[in-house]
Amino acid sequence: MSNPPDFVTGETEGPELPEREAAPAEGAGTAEARRRVHELWIAGTEAPGEAGRFTSEGAQEMLAEEEGSVLAGQMGALVGDDYSSPVGPPGEDTQIINMGPQHPSTHGVLRLQLELEGETIRRAKPIIGYLHTGMEKTAEMLTFAQGCTNVTRMDYLSPFFEELCFSLATERLLGIEVPPRAQAIRVLMTELNRVASHLIWVATQGMDVGALSMMLYGWREREICLRFFEKVTGLRMNHNYIRPGGVAADLPDGWEDDVAGLLEKVPAGIADYEALLDDNPIFRERTVGVGVITADECRAYGVTGPILRAAGVAWDLRRAFPYSGIERYRFEVPIGSGGDTYDRYKVRMEEMKQSLRIVAQVAEALPPGDYRSDDPKVTPPPRARLDQSMEALIHHFKLFTEGFKVPAGEVYQAVESPRGELGMYLVSRGGAKPWRLHVRGPSFAHVQALPVMLADSLIADTVATLASADPLLGDVDR
Amino acid sequence: MSSTPSPQAAALLAGLAERFPRARLGTSLGDQVARVEREDLVAFAAAAREAGLTTFIDLCAVDHLSRPEGRFEVVVNLLSMRLPLRLRIHVAVPEEDPQVPSLSGVFAGANFFEREAYDLFGIRFAGHPDLTRILLPDEWEGHPLRKDSPVGAVPVQFKAVEGR
Numbered sequence: 001m002s003n004p005p006d007f008v009t010g011e012t013e014g015p016e017l018p019e020r021e022a023a024p025a026e027g028a029g030t031a032e033a034r035r036r037v038h039e040l041w042i043a044g045t046e047a048p049g050e051a052g053r054f055t056s057e058g059a060q061e062m063l064a065e066e067e068g069s070v071l072a073g074q075m076g077a078l079v080g081d082d083y084s085s086p087v088g089p090p091g092e093d094t095q096i097i098n099m100g101p102q103h104p105s106t107h108g109v110l111r112l113q114l115e116l117e118g119e120t121i122r123r124a125k126p127i128i129g130y131l132h133t134g135m136e137k138t139a140e141m142l143t144f145a146q147g148c149t150n151v152t153r154m155d156y157l158s159p160f161f162e163e164l165c166f167s168l169a170t171e172r173l174l175g176i177e178v179p180p181r182a183q184a185i186r187v188l189m190t191e192l193n194r195v196a197s198h199l200i201w202v203a204t205q206g207m208d209v210g211a212l213s214m215m216l217y218g219w220r221e222r223e224i225c226l227r228f229f230e231k232v233t234g235l236r237m238n239h240n241y242i243r244p245g246g247v248a249a250d251l252p253d254g255w256e257d258d259v260a261g262l263l264e265k266v267p268a269g270i271a272d273y274e275a276l277l278d279d280n281p282i283f284r285e286r287t288v289g290v291g292v293i294t295a296d297e298c299r300a301y302g303v304t305g306p307i308l309r310a311a312g313v314a315w316d317l318r319r320a321f322p323y324s325g326i327e328r329y330r331f332e333v334p335i336g337s338g339g340d341t342y343d344r345y346k347v348r349m350e351e352m353k354q355s356l357r358i359v360a361q362v363a364e365a366l367p368p369g370d371y372r373s374d375d376p377k378v379t380p381p382p383r384a385r386l387d388q389s390m391e392a393l394i395h396h397f398k399l400f401t402e403g404f405k406v407p408a409g410e411v412y413q414a415v416e417s418p419r420g421e422l423g424m425y426l427v428s429r430g431g432a433k434p435w436r437l438h439v440r441g442p443s444f445a446h447v448q449a450l451p452v453m454l455a456d457s458l459i460a461d462t463v464a465t466l467a468s469a470d471p472l473l474g475d476v477d478r
Numbered sequence: 479m480s481s482t483p484s485p486q487a488a489a490l491l492a493g494l495a496e497r498f499p500r501a502r503l504g505t506s507l508g509d510q511v512a513r514v515e516r517e518d519l520v521a522f523a524a525a526a527r528e529a530g531l532t533t534f535i536d537l538c539a540v541d542h543l544s545r546p547e548g549r550f551e552v553v554v555n556l557l558s559m560r561l562p563l564r565l566r567i568h569v570a571v572p573e574e575d576p577q578v579p580s581l582s583g584v585f586a587g588a589n590f591f592e593r594e595a596y597d598l599f600g601i602r603f604a605g606h607p608d609l610t611r612i613l614l615p616d617e618w619e620g621h622p623l624r625k626d627s628p629v630g631a632v633p634v635q636f637k638a639v640e641g642r
Binding site: 029141301320321440444447449476 | 508531541555613614629
């Protein structure tokens with residue numbers, strides 16, 4: 001048996017820990033020393049057996065008697081187990097702790113190994129893969145028509161962007177155009193999705209730095225968006241609404257009133273949040289100068305989206321490589337200057353307003369016409385035709401059993417998702433299923449850049465930085 | 479995205495083509511594509527970064543199963559925000575020696591993406607500082623995104639107790 005772990009640093013009051021040397025290597029003395037450690041640091045009393053009276057388990061006596069590593073783990077010392085792959089041997093004055101994967105502020109199942117020197121993070125290593133479900137492999141088993149049902153589950157807070165990206169890539173391979181109405185509906189839904197996603201972000205960011213009421217407010221406003229999504233698509237999430245060739249259905253009756261109501265309520269909510277957070281001394285204290293990343297670091301690590309814009313780069317794919325006719329609408333690209341958590345907050349708040357501005361423009365002048373392409377290759381014949389034409393019936397049947405064939409080729413399509421550049425690299429070999437679909441999730445690059453943002457910051461700022469990076473583990477692990 | 483490159487972008491691409499005569503530059507469905515020899519990859523990427531393609535976007539692998547150039551392919555996406563210009567670099571990788579020089583020395587962001595390609599395809603990136611599995615558990619056998627890795631052949635973890 002080894003000596004009791006010396007896992008406590010810093011000033012303490014009360015009796016001293018027994019000296020390591022004082023404990024004999026073998027025999028009853030070791031157990032006595034371990035019991036004493038337990039009484040001091042776990043049970044919180046020096047008198048033997050004192051704490052044991054409070055619970056039938058004897059104040060979790062087994063902790064002191066069992067492997068010291070359990071104790072050490074609970075107290076934050078280094079634990080060697082099969083699953084840990086430490087970033088390296090800890091230095092003289094540092095210790096490594098694991099944050100996650102079961103940690104509420106990791107927004108999923110992200111695990112961070114942090115090497116601490118006192119309260120300062122010296123090194124960090126993100127460990128991912130806990131949510132990996134092999135969706136890129138699954139995509140190779142599904143037809144192009146079914147592909148959207150798969151990709152929409154990756155970044156589950158911005159499903160419309162995933163569907164849009166996959167649809168755009170497929171349409172480029174097919175060489176088909178979608179009608180203006182379908183394009184406008186796509187813009188409407190994706191920009192509302194950006195608002196819904198940023199609302200979740202501001203809710204969790206607020207909660208993580210202590211503004212608990214933000215959690216309630218953010219979800220409240222998001223609910224308005226989700227109700228509209230449900231009315232249009234039938235589902236609150238994972239819609240499979242945007243499909244190759246257009247969208248699944250036209251907007252429902254009365255959508256104008258819903259959008260008008262939304263455009264009234266959500267900006268009012270955003271104004272409330274700004275009143276709550278903008279000049280809030282606690283919020284500013286927790287976010288200004290925290291989690292800084294520079295523009296050059298962003299480029300090297302592939303960091304895009306609001307984090308890059310907060311670092312001062314006016315880069316937005318909607319401007320640089322416009323898709324789905326978004327260049328027809330007026331909007332501004334907000335940027336920050338400091339690249340810190342507060343700037344990311346400001347950028348995202350402004351992005352919500354700009355997205356709502358686009359939504360208002362779409363709602364004002366939604367083009368008439370079809371909501372999906374009239375190309376018979378991807379669009380099934382109308383229901384009425386099936387009763388009249390055998391060929392239409394066969395065509396319908398073939399489309400939904402075999403799927404449509406997509407010419408061989410490879411294409412990289414990117415859209416500006418709420419998190420950054422969402423890219424899909426789609427390879428077709430001429431069949432009805434993709435040969436390969438690679439999804440470049442923005443969160444994957446952002447998680448990789450977390451060590452840059454976290455290095456030499458305080459451990460208490462980890463949650464603020466992590467929340468401001470807005471990683472979504474469904475997007476990271478896929 | 480399928481627009482023709484601006485004059486500056488065309489000059490950048492011409493400069494790269496001149497420095498690397500073995501690289502084949504062209505377009506594919508409107509994307510700028512460069513097919514580069516494996517040995518030239520790091521030098522090509524470094525030159526591209528010098529020329530202005532400073533943003534690392536993506537790296538992934540493709541299993542073509544049977545292809546004269548080699549079974550695997552590594553695809554790198556670079557971006558210049560100033561021009562703006564995207565360049566996709568393709569590198570063919572033979573099956574018998576699935577190894578590619580690592581780009582992590584040129585672009586820090588290549589690190590995780592190369593680990594992902596290694597994890598899912600078994601392509602080794604020479605010179606990578608920490609080439610370990612990233613998405614799958616460390617004890618996983620095989621590389622599931624290879625085309626010869628069938629779906630459903632691997633028992634699912636935690637599914638049922640043996641013999642019940």
